[in-house]
Structure formats: structure tokens, C-alpha cells
Amino acid sequence: MSDSPARSQKAQKVLERFAKKLNRQMVGSLLACVHCGMCTDACHYVLANPGDPTFAPAYKADQVRRIFKRHFDWTGRVFPWWVKAKSVYSDDDLEQLKDIIFGKCTNCRRCSINCPMGVDFATFNRMARGLLVSVGVMPEGVAVASKDQWELGNQMGVLREDYLETLDWVSEELRQELGDPNAGIPIDVMNCDVVYAINPREIKYDPRTIADAAKIFHLAGENWTMPSEGWDMTNFGLFSGDDDLGGAVARRLYDKVEELRGKKLVISECGHGYRSTRCEGQNWGGVDVDFEMESSVITMLRYIKEGRIRIDPFKNNKSYTYHDSCNNARSCGLFEEPRELLQIVCNDFREMYPNRAENYCCTGGGGAMSMSEYSAQRLKSAKIKADQLKATGAKVVVTSCHNCVDGLTDLIRYYKLGMEVMQLVNLVANAAIVKEKVTAALP
Amino acid sequence: MSTNNSKMRLMKGDITNTEIEAFVFYARPDLQLGSGFGGAITVRGGASIQEELKQYGEVKVGDAVITSAGKMKAKYIIHAVGPRFQEKDTESKLRTTTLNVLKLADQRGIRTLAMPAMGVGFYGVPLDISAQVTLSMVKEYLRSKTGLEEVVFCVLDNREYNSFYAQLAKLGQK
Numbered sequence: 001m002s003d004s005p006a007r008s009q010k011a012q013k014v015l016e017r018f019a020k021k022l023n024r025q026m027v028g029s030l031l032a033c034v035h036c037g038m039c040t041d042a043c044h045y046v047l048a049n050p051g052d053p054t055f056a057p058a059y060k061a062d063q064v065r066r067i068f069k070r071h072f073d074w075t076g077r078v079f080p081w082w083v084k085a086k087s088v089y090s091d092d093d094l095e096q097l098k099d100i101i102f103g104k105c106t107n108c109r110r111c112s113i114n115c116p117m118g119v120d121f122a123t124f125n126r127m128a129r130g131l132l133v134s135v136g137v138m139p140e141g142v143a144v145a146s147k148d149q150w151e152l153g154n155q156m157g158v159l160r161e162d163y164l165e166t167l168d169w170v171s172e173e174l175r176q177e178l179g180d181p182n183a184g185i186p187i188d189v190m191n192c193d194v195v196y197a198i199n200p201r202e203i204k205y206d207p208r209t210i211a212d213a214a215k216i217f218h219l220a221g222e223n224w225t226m227p228s229e230g231w232d233m234t235n236f237g238l239f240s241g242d243d244d245l246g247g248a249v250a251r252r253l254y255d256k257v258e259e260l261r262g263k264k265l266v267i268s269e270c271g272h273g274y275r276s277t278r279c280e281g282q283n284w285g286g287v288d289v290d291f292e293m294e295s296s297v298i299t300m301l302r303y304i305k306e307g308r309i310r311i312d313p314f315k316n317n318k319s320y321t322y323h324d325s326c327n328n329a330r331s332c333g334l335f336e337e338p339r340e341l342l343q344i345v346c347n348d349f350r351e352m353y354p355n356r357a358e359n360y361c362c363t364g365g366g367g368a369m370s371m372s373e374y375s376a377q378r379l380k381s382a383k384i385k386a387d388q389l390k391a392t393g394a395k396v397v398v399t400s401c402h403n404c405v406d407g408l409t410d411l412i413r414y415y416k417l418g419m420e421v422m423q424l425v426n427l428v429a430n431a432a433i434v435k436e437k438v439t440a441a442l443p
Numbered sequence: 444m445s446t447n448n449s450k451m452r453l454m455k456g457d458i459t460n461t462e463i464e465a466f467v468f469y470a471r472p473d474l475q476l477g478s479g480f481g482g483a484i485t486v487r488g489g490a491s492i493q494e495e496l497k498q499y500g501e502v503k504v505g506d507a508v509i510t511s512a513g514k515m516k517a518k519y520i521i522h523a524v525g526p527r528f529q530e531k532d533t534e535s536k537l538r539t540t541t542l543n544v545l546k547l548a549d550q551r552g553i554r555t556l557a558m559p560a561m562g563v564g565f566y567g568v569p570l571d572i573s574a575q576v577t578l579s580m581v582k583e584y585l586r587s588k589t590g591l592e593e594v595v596f597c598v599l600d601n602r603e604y605n606s607f608y609a610q611l612a613k614l615g616q617k
Contacts, residue, residue, distance in 0.1 A: 013529040134567055136528035143565075144478040150564035151479030151599070152457070159483060160457065230600075248564070252600050 010135040011088045017134055021127050029124050030068045032117040039111035044360050045104055048381040055104055057111035061121045063100050064128045094137045101128045102139050103374040108326040108361035130241025141370030145236045154232035156200035166203050170211045183218045189225035195262035196226050197233035197253055199270045199402045212429030219432055220308040230256030233267045235276030239367030243284045250281025254289045264292040266299050269423050271325030271401035275332050297400050300428045301341045310433040316346040321394035324359035325401035338400050341424055345431040350394045360385050364407020382411035396420045444615050446585040450593045453611055455604050458559050458597040459483040465519035466557040467544055472501055472524050488513030505539040507547045521547055527566040541580040549589055557595040560603045574610040582614055
């Protein structure tokens with residue numbers, strides 16, 4: 001059976017690439033849905049929009065699934081009307097698909113882990129994003145961040161001179177704070193035990209996190225360095241579905257660590273950066289790496305357990321709750337260590353419900369913070385997270401993700417919750433005991 | 444690699460921050476500088492470059508236009524509008540774009556020119572095609588009568604460098 005309408009160049013290319021992206025995992029998810037509705041209750045978009053079935057993960061998945069059926073599954077090729085198989089023909093069809101796969105899902109994977117059939121909608125939603133990106137159909141913010149990361153090596157367009165200048169003044173302030181001329185940020189030092197990579201947001205909007213990390217490394221007596229280039233551990237390829245970008249970005253960082261002969265890559269607190277760099281980057285880039293990689297959460301916890309830094313939890317004297325980043329918790333299983341660390345560095349920890357792998361998205365995930373055209377529906381869906389935060393009664397929400405910091409800050413402002421957002425690195429640095437220098441005259 | 448009196452060279456770095464007479468910016472048809480290298484051009488070169496581009500309006504795929512480089516190390520920027528996002532006839536359009544860049548450089552009496560991995564990355568031109576098309580076009584062009592003394596391929600990372608290096612080695616054997 002032939003598709004009668006003429007197909008646009010972009011639609012044709014999407015179909016050609018779709019065929020190349022199908023693997024067993026993808027096909028399993030595309031075929032297995034029985035429309036039981038279990039995913040519906042798992043999605044914060046649905047919970048915040050109960051009257052709108054177009055937010056249901058199964059519905060959103062069907063918009064991709066019907067293309068699969070029309071072209072790759074025998075039922076849809078023979079009986080398209082029976083299984084609701086439908087192709088894409090025009091650029092408008094692709095635009096409509098864009099509004100669903102970018103605008104109505106943060107790829108948080110909460111529906112994926114709640115699906116009894118093992119359908120990983122977030123994985124094929126990401127794949128579908130990649131199909132559209134390959135023909136230039138994407139939200140403007142995704143285009144801006146992707147181009148920045150392709151061409152300037154980081155997704156926020158930070159120039160090399162600005163990066164180095166920021167590290168320079170952070171070093172200077174740290175020397176003043178600690179009264180130690182040896183404190184500071186070593187750049188491009190060879191053979192270090194730790195190479196520390198960050199999120200460009202830290203340079204552009206939140207250098208205090210770099211200062212805090214530098215303080216912790218210094219107090220722990222770590223032999224560490226930061227790279228002068230290839231320093232961005234975030235990866236917009238995870239959000240845009242562009243595996244080529246994912247691979248290129250990951251390899252730049254891996255190459256730099258290898259060039260510096262670093263023993264371990266420590267990734268600052270960032271959910272998607274951690275997932276991309278530690279869990280996905282080697283697959284996207286088609287490379288193996290010979291060094292260890294760990295989240296700075298684990299590094300900080302180890303320093304405390306090894307007695308390399310000492311903590312006074314009374315310095316953090318507010319009430320704290322913990323928000324799990326979807327990429328850390330659901331995709332990488334990193335949820336016990338941050339809680340353990342948080343309970344060491346403060347005295348008033350209040351759990352959030354649901355939590356760990358079942359926690360709700362900050363609603364700014366999957367690159368949603370860069371897609372301003374969907375801000376209204378993002379903030380509406382954030383009601384679920386807002387209610388969850390409010391119920392904790394905590395004054396401060398702590399998270400291990402820069403993206404979540406922005407997502408949470410935005411919804412806290414929108415729903416007037418009056419809460420503060422912090423990261424573990426801020427609390428550890430604040431609670432770290434700095435030894436007073438004792439100077440005595442020799443007899 | 445040398446061809447007649449001209450050289451082709453490969454280096455890794457940020458093309459917008461290179462000591463060179465002119466460099467190529469892979470531009471959009473509306474000539475908006477946008478993000479990526481476009482952002483770097485705006486920050487390092489100043490707002491005058493976007494202003495200069497206004498005179499050209501919309502440019503069709505394959506064409507190239509020239510502006511000053513503002514406060515940057517280079518003197519000129521050649522804004523080349525190449526094929527994007529798997530559009531039809533990518534390879535032949537890339538050939539045309541490359542040729543128009545070289546001709547424009549010659550018309551302006553430019554002697555040293557830096558080119559990126561044309562269309563690679565955000566615009567999705569496959570790396571091997573970009574390397575093969577642009578390197579062979581430049582080599583062929585430099586065999587003709589030209590004022591260009593050096594064309595530098597300024598690529599971003601090891602992935603691009605290795606691909607261009609391999610292609611350059613192949614060309615050297617021909």
C-alpha cells in the first residue's frame with residue numbers, strides 16, 4: 001500500500017533515520033504498550049491537567065508509535081486503519097509532533113519505571129526528538145544551546161577567556177577567605193588524582209558552587225585540577241536526542257582527562273551531566289575510558305568518612321528537604337548517598353514524598369527550561385511538585401542538579417512558596433571546619 | 444600540504460579567536476549570527492558585524508558574503524550559507540559554497556583564510572563528506588591562479604581533526 005500524499009524532504013529524512021534508530025529496546029517499547037493507563041498516574045503533566053488526555057504518556061507515545069506502525073510493523077503496513085497507523089508527510093506534521101515530544105514531556109522516566117510492560121517512553125521520545133533535530137525542527141532554545149555546545153564546547157556559550165577569568169577570581173576570593181596563599185584552582189595540571197568538570201551554569205550564573213567545591217578540595221588536601229577546555233560535563237545531546245552531539249561532547253571531556261592523565265573524573269552536581277558523562281557518553285561516542293568517574297556527591301561523602309574534612313552540622317541551621325534529580329535517581333540510582341551526606345551536614349532533614357526513584361520531576365528537566373514557548377504549561381504542571389515541596393514544611397530544598405535548581409527556583413517563585421534552593425556542595429562547604437592557623441613565636 | 448605556492452594546514456582551536464586574515468563563518472540564510480560561533484563573533488567582534496550584514500538581506504544557499512571582523516584578531520569574516528539539516532543535494536551545495544568562499548577571498552585579496560569543518564555539527568553535514576568535499580575543493584582551487592597563500596582548516600576537537608587528517612593524508616598521496 002502506498003502513501004498517496006507527496007512527502008516533504010524533511011518528513012522523508014525523518015522516516016529514513018527512524019529506520020536506522022530501531023533496535024530491540026526501541027522496538028520492544030514501541031510494540032509492548034497495552035494502554036493499561038498505569039503511566040497516566042505517573043506523569044506530572046497528567047496529574048496537573050486531569051481533563052486533558054493528550055498529556056497521557058500512552059497518548060504521547062502513540063504519536064510516535066503510529067509512524068512506526070505505518071512503516072515498520074506489518075499490521076500498520078497492511079491494515080493502517082485498523083491499528084491507527086499514520087505517517088508524516090508535511091513540515092506541519094513535524095511541527096505538531098515537536099509540540100508533543102518537546103513540549104509535553106520532560107523525559108523524566110517516571111512513566112517508564114511505572115510501566116508493567118517495560119515500555120520506556122522517555123527513551124523513544126528522546127529518539128523522536130533526535131529525528132526532528134536532524135532535520136532542523138526543534139524549539140529555538142534547543143537550537144541555541146545545541147549550537148553553543150557544538151561550536152564553543154559548552155551549552156551556554158561561555159568563551160574560554162570568561163571561563164578562565166572566572167576561575168581566576170574565584171581562586172583569589174578563596175585565598176582571601178581561607179587566608180592561605182596556596183588555596184585556589186589549579187588549571188591543566190598533569191597526573192592529578194582528580195579532574196573536576198562543571199556545568200557552564202556555574203560560570204555564568206552560580207560561581208559560588210565552584211568556590212565551594214574548590215574550598216572542599218583544598219580542605220581535603222586533594223591533588224586536583226580543572227581543565228582549561230573540554231570542561232563542560234553537561235550534554236545537550238541527552239535532551240535534544242542528538243547522539244552525534246552526545247558523543248562529540250562526551251569525547252571532548254574524556255579526551256581532556258586522558259590528555260591530563262587524570263586518575264578520576266569528578267562530575268559536579270548535575271543530574272543530566274552525570275548521566276550523560278558517566279552512563280551514556282561512552283555509548284554515544286563509541287569509546288571506552290580508562291579512568292574512574294564519580295559524582296561530586298560521592299567524593300564529598302568519602303572525604304567526610306575518611307576524615308579528610310570535618311563538619312559542623314550546626315552551621316546549617318535551617319530545615320532541609322531533598323529533591324531527587326530524575327537523571328540521578330531514576331536513571332543512575334544515585335539517591336542514598338545524597339541523603340546520607342545531607343543528614344551529616346544538617347540537623348533538620350525532612351523527607352519528601354514520594355522520593356528516590358519515585359520522586360517527581362522538578363518540571364524543568366529534559367531541556368524544558370530552554371523552551372520558553374512551553375513555559376506556561378510547564379509551570380502549570382509544576383503544581384504537583386509545588387504541593388510536594390510545601391508538604392515537607394522545609395525552608396530549604398536541596399538538590400544535586402543545576403537544572404533542578406533552575407526548575408525549582410522558577411516554580412517556587414510562581415507558586416510563592418518562599419523556599420530557598422541549595423546544592424549539597426553549598427552545605428558541605430558551609431559546614432566544613434576550617435582549621436585556624438596557629439602562629440606562635442619560637443622560644 | 445603545499446600546492447603550487449599555497450599551503451593547506453590543519454589545526455585544532457576556536458576559529459573565531461585565531462590569528463588569521465579572514466575566517467569563514469557557516470551562516471544562516473537570514474545572516475543572523477545567533478549562538479555558537481555567531482555568539483563568539485558578537486561578543487568578541489562587537490555589534491557592528493551584525494549591522495554590516497543588514498546590507499545583504501537574505502542570502503541563498505551556496506552564496507557567501509564578507510564583513511569586517513570588528514574587534515577580533517582577524518580582519519574579515521566570510522559568511523558562507525551552506526546546506527543544512529539533510530537538505531537535498533547537500534554535497535553539491537557544499538561544493539558550490541566552498542568555491543564561492545574561495546572566490547570571494549580572492550576578490551578581496553585575502554592571503555590567509557581559516558575554514559571550519561563546513562556544516563559539521565549543528566547543521567548535520569556528515570564529517571567525512573565535509574572533509575572530503577572541502578579539502579578536495581580547496582586543493583583543486585589552489586592549483587589555479589590565486590592570491591591565497593594559506594588555507595587553514597581550523598577544527599574543533601580530536602574527532603574532527605582525525606577525520607580531516609585522514610582525508611588530507613589521502614589527498615597528499617594523489
